[in-house]
Amino acid sequence: xxxxxxxxxRVRFAPSPTGSLHIGGLRTALFNWLFARxxxxxxxxxxxxxxxxxxxxxxxxxxxxxxxxxxxxWDEGPQVGGSYGPYVQSERLPLYQEWAKSLLxxxxxxxxxxxxxxLKKMRDxxxxxxxxxxxxxxxxxxxxxxxxxxxxxGRAPVVRFxxxxxxxxVVQDAVRGEVRFENDKQQDTVLLKADGFPTYHMAxxxxxxxxxxxxxxxxxxxxxxxxxxxxxxxxFGWEQPIYAHLPVMLNPNGKGKMSKRNPPVDKFxxxxxxxxxxxxxxxxxxxxxxxxxxxxxxxxxxEREIFSMLxxxxxxxxxxxxxxxxAFPPEKLDWLNGEHIRALPVEDLARRLKPFxxxxxxxxxxxxxxxxxxxxxxxxxxxxxxVELAGFFFHEQFIPPPVDxxxxxxxxxxxxxxxxxxxxxxLEKVTDFTFNPLHDVIASLTEELGLTNGQLFxxxxxxxxxxxxxxPLFETMEILGKEESLVRIKLAMNSLDNSEQKAS
RNA sequence: GGUCCCAUCGUCUAGCGGCCUAGGAUGUCACCCUUUCAAGGUGAAGACACGGGUUCGAGUCCCGUUGGGACUACCA
Numbered sequence: 001x002x003x004x005x006x007x008x009x010r011v012r013f014a015p016s017p018t019g020s021l022h023i024g025g026l027r028t029a030l031f032n033w034l035f036a037r038x039x040x041x042x043x044x045x046x047x048x049x050x051x052x053x054x055x056x057x058x059x060x061x062x063x064x065x066x067x068x069x070x071x072x073x074w075d076e077g078p079q080v081g082g083s084y085g086p087y088v089q090s091e092r093l094p095l096y097q098e099w100a101k102s103l104l105x106x107x108x109x110x111x112x113x114x115x116x117x118x119l120k121k122m123r124d125x126x127x128x129x130x131x132x133x134x135x136x137x138x139x140x141x142x143x144x145x146x147x148x149x150x151x152x153x154g155r156a157p158v159v160r161f162x163x164x165x166x167x168x169x170v171v172q173d174a175v176r177g178e179v180r181f182e183n184d185k186q187q188d189t190v191l192l193k194a195d196g197f198p199t200y201h202m203a204x205x206x207x208x209x210x211x212x213x214x215x216x217x218x219x220x221x222x223x224x225x226x227x228x229x230x231x232x233x234x235x236f237g238w239e240q241p242i243y244a245h246l247p248v249m250l251n252p253n254g255k256g257k258m259s260k261r262n263p264p265v266d267k268f269x270x271x272x273x274x275x276x277x278x279x280x281x282x283x284x285x286x287x288x289x290x291x292x293x294x295x296x297x298x299x300x301x302x303e304r305e306i307f308s309m310l311x312x313x314x315x316x317x318x319x320x321x322x323x324x325x326x327a328f329p330p331e332k333l334d335w336l337n338g339e340h341i342r343a344l345p346v347e348d349l350a351r352r353l354k355p356f357x358x359x360x361x362x363x364x365x366x367x368x369x370x371x372x373x374x375x376x377x378x379x380x381x382x383x384x385x386x387v388e389l390a391g392f393f394f395h396e397q398f399i400p401p402p403v404d405x406x407x408x409x410x411x412x413x414x415x416x417x418x419x420x421x422x423x424x425x426x427l428e429k430v431t432d433f434t435f436n437p438l439h440d441v442i443a444s445l446t447e448e449l450g451l452t453n454g455q456l457f458x459x460x461x462x463x464x465x466x467x468x469x470x471x472p473l474f475e476t477m478e479i480l481g482k483e484e485s486l487v488r489i490k491l492a493m494n495s496l497d498n499s500e501q502k503a504s
Numbered sequence: 505g506g507u508c509c510c511a512u513c514g515u516c517u518a519g520c521g522g523c524c525u526a527g528g529a530u531g532u533c534a535c536c537c538u539u540u541c542a543a544g545g546u547g548a549a550g551a552c553a554c555g556g557g558u559u560c561g562a563g564u565c566c567c568g569u570u571g572g573g574a575c576u577a578c579c580a
Contacts, residue, residue, distance in 0.1 A: 016580050051579055116578060123577085132506045133576070158578050176509070185507055193578040200580050224508055224575040245509085248574070252515080257574080292516095295529090299517055303528045322517075325573055329515050332530050342543075378543040389541085408540090439539085457539045469541050 007214045009041025013067075013074070014204075014218075016048040017059035020275040021066040023328075024219065024249045024258060027293040031246060032217050033072045034294070034309070034316040044211060045077030047088040050197045066276040070286050071309060076211075084211045089203050096198035099206050099236065100159045100191055108235040109191060111157035112139040113150035134187050135160070159192035161201075161232060169227035174215070174244035175321045181227035189228045201225060205232045208241055217244040217318075220325070244318055247297045247325045254327040264328065272330050283356055283383025284333070288340040292333045297322050306339055338381040346373050353386045360387045362394035371479045375471040390471050393479065400491055401466045403499045408458040411451070413500050419449055419459050420493045424486060433482040438474040463492035 013029040015021065021029075036043035045067070047060060064079060076082025086092055103109035112135075114122070123133040140162065142150075150157070164183045173179050191202040198206070208216060222229075223245045233240045248257050251264040252272060258264060260274040273279055279289055287308065294312050295305050298321050341349065350366075350373040357364050372390050380386055392399070407416040426441050446456050461473045464485055470476060477485045 014580090018580080048580065054579070112578095114578095119578080127505085130505060134506090156578095160578095179508075181508070187576085190578050195578080197578085199578070204580095220509065220574060221580085222575090226508090247510080250573070254515085254572075295516065297516095301518080303518070305517085305529060319520095324510050326517090327515060329530070332516060335530060338543085379541065381542095443539090453539060461540060467540095472541085473539055 007212070009036060009039035010044065010212050010214050011036050011041065011217060012044040012046050012208070012211065012213055013072075014046040014048050014207075015063060016051065016054070017063055018051075018054045018056055019059055019260075020062045020277045022258075022260070023274055023276060023279070023293075026066065026070060026072075026276050026289075027249065027296065028217070028219055028246060029067060029072050030070070030290060030293050031298070031316075031321075034312055035215065035217060035318065036075075037313040038316040041214070042075045043072075044082070044084070044213070045074040045080075045087065046207060046211070047078060048200065048203060049088060049090045050199065050203055052195065052197060062277065066280070069280055070276070070290055089198070089207065092203075092207070093196065093198075095210070096192065096202055096206055097196060100198070100202065103161070103191070103235060104159060106235075107162070109159050109161050110140055110142070110188075111147065112160045112188075112190075113142075113147075113153075113155040113157045114139070115155070137188050140188060156194040158190045158194050160188040161191050161228065161235070163188050163228060163231060169230050171226055171230055171240075171243060173223075173226075174217075174242050174318045176245060176323050179223070179226065183227065183231070186227050186231075189225070191232075201228055201232065205229055205236065205238075209233075209236065209238045213241050215242045215244060217246060219248050220245045221248065244321070246321065247323055249296060250325050250327045252328050252330055258328055266330050272328070281384075283385070284337050285340045285344075285352070285383070288337040289333070291340070292336050295332075295336075296326050296328070306336065334381045341380060341383070342377055344377075346370065346377070349373050349377060353383055356383045356386055357391065357394060360391060362387070362391055363396070364394055368393055368479060372471060375475050379471070389469070392465055392467060392470070398484075398488060398491075399466050400488075400495060401462045401468075403492075403495050405462050405468060406459055406492055406496060408455040411455055411459070413496055415449075415451070416459055417493055417496050417500075419445075419451060419456055420463060420489055420496070422449060423456070423460055424489050424493070427482070427486060427489070430482070433485075434478050435474045438477055442474075460489070464488045 011032045013032050015025050015029075033043050035041070045064075049055065060078060067074070074080060076084060077087045100109065104111070119135065122136065126133040140160075163186045167183050168180050169183055170178060170180045189201050190199050192198055226243065226245075230240060250257055252266065253264070256262070258274050263274055264272045266272055273282065290309050291305075291307060294300070294307075294309075298316070299305075300307050300312065300315060301320070344352070347370070350369050353373060353376070354364050354369060357369070372393055376386050376390050379389055407413060411419075422445055423442060426445060427438075430437050430441055442456065442460065443453065446453055449456060457473050458468075461470055462468055464473065464477055464480065465471070480488075
């Protein structure tokens with residue numbers, strides 16, 4: 001396996017701007033970025049917008065946003081420039097046309113005049129006859145007269161590559177070792193479409209040559225077209241880059257690759273996002289998502305799986321890439337995100353939590369936010385969960401719990417009212433309304449009430465927070481303050497009283 | 505169907521011929537801690553797909569079988 005070259009390391013991530021960034025695309029970008037940074041090389045962003053039918057004007061913005069969010073900065077490309085531009089393929093059309101013409105002139109490519117409909121019919125026929133559905137090369141050796149006839153019909157030709165009809169194409173892939181293909185099984189791939197735009201195959205080779213790309217790291221989807229690309233390089237007489245075909249991420253169940261058309265679901269039936277923007281919206285940390293992605297198909301070694309991208313850069317190595325495809329492990333992402341959340345300084349976490357609370361229409365008091373952040377820190381796996389767990393701190397008005405949630409396990413209403421009343425009386429006397437005194441006072445009550453800590457604390461929790469699951473009780477009461485805490489306890493007592501009277 | 509790629513616990517992985525009675529992580533399940541929920545601690549169950557070779561010796565090399573995946577567009 002060879003991943004070394006005498007050339008300076010220049011790698012690229014070349015997405016097509018058809019929407020937000022796919023999670024698999026982010027991993028491909030990450031691997032390229034890690035490789036570039038490890039070798040102190042250049043990481044290039046190139047936009048492959050050669051399909052006019054899928055043009056989305058907002059996509060470039062969304063795409064670069066996602067890359068920036070993930071911390072993958074590019075040295076050359078849109079928004080930053082560079083001396084090998086332009087970096088958007090639709091702005092490089094003359095280059096592809098010029099080189100297609102040179103292939104035509106050398107007899108290494110030819111014009112084909114079939115319409116898309118005719119080609120489709122050809123394929124359908126082949127499939128119906130259980131034959132491999134390929135182009136039959138019927139225009140590979142057209143005479144000038146035949147060509148003139150098609151031209152006269154007003155047909156707009158495509159340019160197809162004359163793939164060698166015998167021999168083998170053998171390539172050393174940096175993650176897979178030697179891969180070999182029989183040339184006669186390959187297609188005469190379209191290089192230039194009828195609209196004058198190049199296909200991926202053409203644009204890839206021309207651009208990677210002129211941008212002096214040293215290593216092409218891309219997903220395995222491209223492996224089947226590698227022989228065509230390789231022969232194209234040969235036809236141009238250019239030196240091939242080193243190819244590294246990365247494994248793909250499959251759905252969590254291992255069936256098929258992740259796609260937004262067919263979104264994967266977890267064991268609870270929840271949709272697992274496919275696009276990076278959905279991960280951002282759910283409150284995954286960029287450092288966690290990067291870390292997670294780096295652990296799929298690559299491993300840090302030393303039995304370490306929590307690491308920073310700085311550390312990953314130091315270690316990154318093509319030789320450690322596992323060629324096998326892998327299922328996307330969502331529960332591991334959640335765990336890792338939790339780990340990164342817990343590793344954050346409180347102020348930092350608070351700062352990141354804030355937009356999620358605001359998005360839920362809560363008015364965030366920074367002082368309170370700073371106080372609750374440590375309580376939330378060990379309890380959330382994604383930033384968005386803060387709303388459910390601690391959003392009540394920022395409600396304009398307290399939302400009381402349903403009365404039937406107040407009595408805890410094995411408690412009746414009378415017991416619950418008594419527990420609340422007794423607690424209220426005791427709490428009234430607490431002057432230093434902080435964790436230790438609060439805990440001592442309430443804990444000393446359980447025995448006379450004949451309740452367990454869990455029962456008494458639980459009742460108070462529901463009364464004070466309005467929720468069954470919340471930040472811890474005494475810390476919460478301390479933040480809320482004596483007055484507010486007591487008001488809420490009284491409110492709970494009253495509503496229990498009322499409901500009992502109604503019942504009797 | 506054809507071509508190509510891949511194959512270690514459910515999942516992500518370590519392993520590049522003897523250090524493997526196969527290591528880590530996650531998830532699951534117990535127990536501990538405990539103020540709900542977490543976090544933390546301890547422990548348990550859990551894998552070399554199968555069959556042939558090669559070799560003194562195979563998870564590691566070769567072949568086949570099976571299984572999975574990718575591709576099969578004037579999309580990338």
